[in-house]
Amino acid sequence: MTSSPVEYTIGGVKIHFPCKAYPSQLAMMNLIVRGLNTGQYCLLESPTGSGKSLALLCSALGWQHKIILLTVYKTSICMCCFCVLVLLPEEEGRKQSLASRLSEKFQASLSSDCVKDDDFQQDRKRIRTAENTVGTDACCSLTPDLLCAPEPCSQCPCASTEDGVKDKEKDGRRKIPKIFFGTRTHKQITQITHELKRTLYCGVPMTILSSRDHTCVNPDVVPHANRNERCKDLLEAKDMEIDLEGQILVLDEAHNIEDCARESASYTLDYKSLLMSRDELDSMVNNNIRRSKHELLRGFCYSLINWIQESQSLMSERGYETAGKVWSGKDIVGIFHTLGITADTFNILKQNLAAVLEKEERVGVVNGREDVVQIPTISPPTATVLKNLFMVLDFLFRDSCRFADDYRVALQKSYAWTNQAPPDVPDAQGFIVRPRNRRQTVRVKAEVLTLSFWCLNPAVAFSDLSGSVHSIVLTSGTLSPMDSFSSELGVKFSIQLEANHVINKSQVWVGTVGTGPQGRKLCATFQNAETYAFQDEVGGLLLHVCQVMAKGVLCFLPSYKMLDKLRDRWTKTGLWDKLEQQKTVITEPRGGGGKGDFDELLHTYYSAIKYCEEKGETDTHYGALLIAVCRGKVSEGLDFTDDNARAVVAVGIPFPNIKDLQVELKMKYNDLHSKSRGLLPGSRWYEIQAYRALNQALGRCIRHRNDWGALILVDDRYRNNPNKYITGLSKWVRQLVQHHNTFSDAMQSLVAFSQVQKKMDGAPADRQAISSTVSSPSSHLAAAAEGHSLPEASEPQIPISCVRLPEPQQHSSPSADLVCSHTQLKAEQKEKAGEIDGSVERRIFGKINISLKSY
Numbered sequence: 001m002t003s004s005p006v007e008y009t010i011g012g013v014k015i016h017f018p019c020k021a022y023p024s025q026l027a028m029m030n031l032i033v034r035g036l037n038t039g040q041y042c043l044l045e046s047p048t049g050s051g052k053s054l055a056l057l058c059s060a061l062g063w064q065h066k067i068i069l070l071t072v073y074k075t076s077i078c079m080c081c082f083c084v085l086v087l088l089p090e091e092e093g094r095k096q097s098l099a100s101r102l103s104e105k106f107q108a109s110l111s112s113d114c115v116k117d118d119d120f121q122q123d124r125k126r127i128r129t130a131e132n133t134v135g136t137d138a139c140c141s142l143t144p145d146l147l148c149a150p151e152p153c154s155q156c157p158c159a160s161t162e163d164g165v166k167d168k169e170k171d172g173r174r175k176i177p178k179i180f181f182g183t184r185t186h187k188q189i190t191q192i193t194h195e196l197k198r199t200l201y202c203g204v205p206m207t208i209l210s211s212r213d214h215t216c217v218n219p220d221v222v223p224h225a226n227r228n229e230r231c232k233d234l235l236e237a238k239d240m241e242i243d244l245e246g247q248i249l250v251l252d253e254a255h256n257i258e259d260c261a262r263e264s265a266s267y268t269l270d271y272k273s274l275l276m277s278r279d280e281l282d283s284m285v286n287n288n289i290r291r292s293k294h295e296l297l298r299g300f301c302y303s304l305i306n307w308i309q310e311s312q313s314l315m316s317e318r319g320y321e322t323a324g325k326v327w328s329g330k331d332i333v334g335i336f337h338t339l340g341i342t343a344d345t346f347n348i349l350k351q352n353l354a355a356v357l358e359k360e361e362r363v364g365v366v367n368g369r370e371d372v373v374q375i376p377t378i379s380p381p382t383a384t385v386l387k388n389l390f391m392v393l394d395f396l397f398r399d400s401c402r403f404a405d406d407y408r409v410a411l412q413k414s415y416a417w418t419n420q421a422p423p424d425v426p427d428a429q430g431f432i433v434r435p436r437n438r439r440q441t442v443r444v445k446a447e448v449l450t451l452s453f454w455c456l457n458p459a460v461a462f463s464d465l466s467g468s469v470h471s472i473v474l475t476s477g478t479l480s481p482m483d484s485f486s487s488e489l490g491v492k493f494s495i496q497l498e499a500n501h502v503i504n505k506s507q508v509w510v511g512t513v514g515t516g517p518q519g520r521k522l523c524a525t526f527q528n529a530e531t532y533a534f535q536d537e538v539g540g541l542l543l544h545v546c547q548v549m550a551k552g553v554l555c556f557l558p559s560y561k562m563l564d565k566l567r568d569r570w571t572k573t574g575l576w577d578k579l580e581q582q583k584t585v586i587t588e589p590r591g592g593g594g595k596g597d598f599d600e601l602l603h604t605y606y607s608a609i610k611y612c613e614e615k616g617e618t619d620t621h622y623g624a625l626l627i628a629v630c631r632g633k634v635s636e637g638l639d640f641t642d643d644n645a646r647a648v649v650a651v652g653i654p655f656p657n658i659k660d661l662q663v664e665l666k667m668k669y670n671d672l673h674s675k676s677r678g679l680l681p682g683s684r685w686y687e688i689q690a691y692r693a694l695n696q697a698l699g700r701c702i703r704h705r706n707d708w709g710a711l712i713l714v715d716d717r718y719r720n721n722p723n724k725y726i727t728g729l730s731k732w733v734r735q736l737v738q739h740h741n742t743f744s745d746a747m748q749s750l751v752a753f754s755q756v757q758k759k760m761d762g763a764p765a766d767r768q769a770i771s772s773t774v775s776s777p778s779s780h781l782a783a784a785a786e787g788h789s790l791p792e793a794s795e796p797q798i799p800i801s802c803v804r805l806p807e808p809q810q811h812s813s814p815s816a817d818l819v820c821s822h823t824q825l826k827a828e829q830k831e832k833a834g835e836i837d838g839s840v841e842r843r844i845f846g847k848i849n850i851s852l853k854s855y
Contacts, residue, residue, distance in 0.1 A: 005200065011037055015062035016200040017054070022705075024050045024499035029059040032473060035495045036063045036248065041472045043493035045479040047501040047732050049704040052475060053195045056250055060179050060473075061201040064248075067176055175246050177470050183252040184636065186214055192252075229380045245468040253636075254474040255692050258488045261458030265395055267388040271308060271449035277301055277382040284356075289376055293352040297386065300349055303339045304389075308451060311411055322414045324661060329407030333396055343397040346390075353386055392453040395460060406457035408665045412450050420444045454662055456669040459490025466491040478695035480730045481688050487679050501732040507708040508701075509753040510736040513746045514716030516541050523716045524558065524652025535566055538651055539575040541714060541743070542625075546582045548750050549710065550758075551623040551643035552609045553583065556630050556697040558654040560590045563629055579625060584608040588628035598633060609643050630654035630693040634700075641703035646754075647710040648701045653717065653725065655690040691728030698733060708757045710750060713737070 003019030008026070011033040021029070024046050032055070035042040046052040183189055189208070196202055212231040216222065221230045251257060281298035285291055315323040327335070336342070341349075357377060364373040378386075395403050419441040455461070465472065466489070474485070474493070486493050501508075516522055516537025528534045546553055557563050567587060570576040579585050586605050589597060608624035623643075628634035631654065656663045667682030674681050680688070701709040711733065718725045719739040726734050740746035 010059070013037075013059075013063050013066050015058050017058050018198045018200070021055070022051050022502045024502060025052075025055040027497055027499055028052065028055040028475075031495045031497055032056065032059040033063055035471050035473065036060070039471055040495050041466075041491055041493045042474065042495040042497075043479060043482060043485055044473065044475040044495075044497045044499070045482070045730065046475065046477065046497070046499040047702070047730065048477040048699050049702055049707060050477075050499060050502045052477065053192055053252065054198070056181070056252065056473070056475060057192070057196055057201065058199055060181075060248060060250060061199070061204060064177065064179060065201070071176055177246055177248045179248045179250060180242075180244065181250045181252070185253075186210070187639070188253065244465060246470050248471050248473070249465065249469050250473045251475070253476050255476040255478050255696060257474060258458045258484065261461040261489065262455050265392070265455035265461040266453055267392050268450050268452040269385065269389065271451070273381065273385050274301060274305060274308075274451075277378075277385045278305060280378055280382045284376070284378065290356055293355050296349060296352050297356065300341065303341065304451075307335070307339060308411065308449070312413070312449075315411060315413060318661070319659070322412070324410055324412040326411075326661070326665065327409045329396055329404035329409065330401070332407070332409045333401050333404050336393075336396075341393070343401075346393055346397055350390055350394075353390060357383060392455075395455065396453075403455075403457075403460050406455055406460050406669075408454050408456060408669070410452045410454065410661060410665075412452065412661070414448050415445050416448050417443050417445050452662075454665065456666050457490075458488050462489045462491065477699050478692060478730055480695060481691055481728050484680050484685060484688050487677070488685075498731040500735075501702070502705045503702060503707070505736055507706075507757070508736060509710040509750060510713075510733055511710075511738045511740050511746055511749065512713045512715070512718035513541065513740055513743060514719050515743045517544060517743055519743070521716050522714055524562075524714070529562055529652070530565070532569060535569040536573065536575070538566065538714065539570045539573070539579075542649060543575065543578055543582065544743075544747055545647055545649055545712065545750070546579060546623075546625055548747060548754055549647040550754075551612055552605070552640060552645050553623065553625045553647045553649065554634070554640060554645050554697075554700055555625065555627045555649040555651065556635055556654075557627065558630055558652045559657070560629050560632075562652075563587060563627060567627075582625075583622070584624040586624060586626050588626070588632050588634050591632075602638075606644065612643070628697075630697050635693070635697040638700065639703055640700045642707055645701045645709055647712060648698055649712045649714060650694060650697055651714045653690050653715060654693040654697075655686065658686075687728065694728075695730045695733070698730070708760070710753060712746075712750075 006017045006020055008015045008017055008021065008029065010026075010029055013033050015029060015033075017025075028044055028046055031042055031044060034040070036059075044052075046055070181192065183192060189210075193206075193208075196204075196206070212221075212228045216227050216231045218231065221227050224230055278298060278301040281294050281301060284294040285298055311325060315325045317323050359377065360375045361372050362375060363370055365371070377383075392407075396407060420443075421441050472491075479485070480498065482493075482496060482498075514522055517540040518537060520533055520537050522534065522537055522541075524534070542555055557566070567576065570579070576585070584604070586601055588601070605624045605626050608622075612622040626634065630650075658664070663686070667686055670679045670682040670685050673679050679685075698711050701707075701711060715725075718737070719741075722737075722739070726737055729737070738749070740749065
């Protein structure tokens with residue numbers, strides 16, 4: 001049975017929702033509308049499965065629809081009491097506009113005795129019916145048949161001004177903001193478009209921006225691995241001039257927005273790539289192709305190469321076969337000045353690069369005849385090197401080098417093993433004979449030299465957005481801890497929310513386990529993780545969990561290094577064989593592996609669980625165990641719903657590698673500026689990175705309101721110091737944490753939980769009844785939000801009304817704009833795995849500051 005659509009009026013905005021909203025959805029829509037009305041920034045955490053995407057889409061599009069109506073009719077709006085003054089000319093009153101059709105459709109279904117939802121009767125100060133809203137809080141309802149020329153509002157002093165909105169077009173009419181909706185994976189954007197189809201806003205014009213690797217359908221390009229470069233060769237590629245001024249930016253899965261912002265303003269140059277770029281520019285000059293312009297760019301490369309060669313003597317040893325040297329951004333600006341690279345000469349270099357990238361044709365002689373030929377341009381790899389170098393230099397030289405102190409430049413040398421084919425060797429007669437079978441490759445250790453320009457302040461990239469967009473909404477299921485967002489991004493998120501989950505607390509088991517089956521303490525610090533005792537105890541614990549929990553089990557480790565050590569140890573002790581007797585065991589390849597390998601890995605995992613379902617098996621000897629790493633592909637963006645993840649085992653706390661040079665520099669940078677800029681101390685920043693990664697991994701389980709599963713936190717530190725280690729977890733998780741003194745106590749509790757849930761699976765009506773009782777929004781709206789998330793008594797109360805609507809039909813909606821960034825819409829069968837293809841946030845930031853490249 002499908003749910004009937006419901007109309008909510010929140011803050012003067014009519015929001016058409018496809019079903020009755022959860023409390024968490026109402027809380028989100030309440031705060032989003034307030035943020036859009038006032039131009040404030042929102043930081044909203046709502047657990048996966050709580051309807052976050054639907055709340056984002058409906059509230060943003062509902063607000064945008066209201067602005068369209070305000071633009072079609074000459075209006076003024078009061079942001080204090082959220083009333084609207086409509087001044088309607090005679091000619092506009094006679095002609096119905098396209099923008100009013102959506103409202104007219106629903107108005108026909110409303111009568112004087114509006115349908116009242118019983119769930120909204122407890123707090124009559126905050127929650128009002130549509131009838132009361134029209135009578136008391138609005139001078140005029142935004143519906144065609146009620147449009148009139150009312151008296152000015154007497155409830156607030158600002159109603160006397162008819163220019164209550166700030167973003168205007170040249171003709172004086174309000175600019176209608178576009179909505180840029182960014183998410184992380186192609187799988188997720190497919191889900192977003194499916195959610196949009198469920199709503200009455202499904203006819204909104206929409207554009208999907210995605211990478212060429214996933215979008216290009218040219219048959220000459222698709223079969224090749226380097227689709228991006230081949231697509232550029234076939235097209236006259238131009239930068240997309242996306243103007244975000246006055247627009248609405250919604251970034252879903254924004255838990256790693258700080259990292260994305262830093263990375264978008266950073267670049268690591270491989271020395272060999274620089275040499276290849278120099279050689280290509282040299283060839284252009286020697287062949288007299290745009291000689292004067294290529295000469296300057298070649299000179300830039302020569303200067304940089306010579307400086308790198310000279311600086312190698314300054315590097316100091318940092319570890320086994322690694323060495324490095326670090327400069328501050330200010331030092332690099334001074335060094336580049338001595339190389340002749342200044343702000344003035346840099347502008348000339350940028351102009352030359354733009355000139356040599358332009359496609360140009362001229363008349364030439366081909367095979368003895370005159371013909372139009374195209375002037376050769378530098379290859380995409382060389383263009384990429386120069387563009388990225390110029391991007392970081394642009395930040396360094398911008399506004400009298402005001403961002404120079406936010407950069408560190410590191411020259412690093414290391415060694416890497418590569419596979420190389422042996423050279424061809426002629427025989428005694430001088431002939432080269434190659435075997436029919438493919439030649440064996442040999443492992444060769446090669447030197448790797450890199451020059452990294454690291455931006456340590458995400459506010460550098462974010463600054464171009466913060467002052468220009470109308471509003472920014474950052475949301476994710478795992479934003480906690482929220483401390484760092486304002487200080488790191490350099491903006492104030494005055495509207496924040498940590499929403500509760502929509503599930504019954506009996507549907508999830510959250511427990512800490514500090515001891516193993518043999519009673520040894522489990523503390524996954526670097527020293528302890530190296531011991532066989534720890535490795536054996538973790539293996540025994542995981543085996544017990546697989547014996548208790550049927551179907552799918554996920555295990556997340558802090559690093560690939562620990563994964564390798566555990567696998568080696570368990571293989572030697574025979575524990576690996578025992579795990580394989582219990583379930584199909586799969587490990588995540590380092591870095592996720594190639595796309596094909598990763599897709600095959602997931603297919604194997606899902607198939608093992610599906611086999612159980614087809615056979616009707618509930619025995620724990622069937623199913624699959626997937627061992628993965630926090631911050632890897634498995635931990636972010638993938639949906640392990642229902643039997644695909646009945647348990648998530650998180651071993652240890654995934655702190656970043658403290659010996660990583662970039663982590664070390666970031667912590668020192670925060671300590672240096674903690675007082676002057678209000679940044680979190682380096683140690684606190686370091687801890688937050690761990691909890692965000694942990695919360696992401698835990699979020700793979702419980703994907704909808706009828707789902708159930710267990711979250712097992714394996715580390716003694718949770719119980720010994722909960723004030724430090726539990727507070728970093730997401731709100732809905734930390735509220736349910738139970739500490740178990742012994743391993744046997746934890747397993748007994750887990751067995752009981754699993755048995756109850758299996759019985760509930762056999763009686764889905766009982767689970768549905770319990771879930772609907774818990775998820776019913778009959779409680780006060782504040783029950784879904786922290787106290788600071790909703791308006792204080794002194795703030796204007798945002799009225800919320802609820803009206804049942806008829807079933808939606810497909811039809812055109814107002815001429816609004818929704819832009820979905822960084823992905824394409826693909827067939828579901830081709831997108832079983834949500835491959836992370838670089839975050840849209842990083843792409844937006846990286847392209848705002850130079851020019852937007854097609855990708």
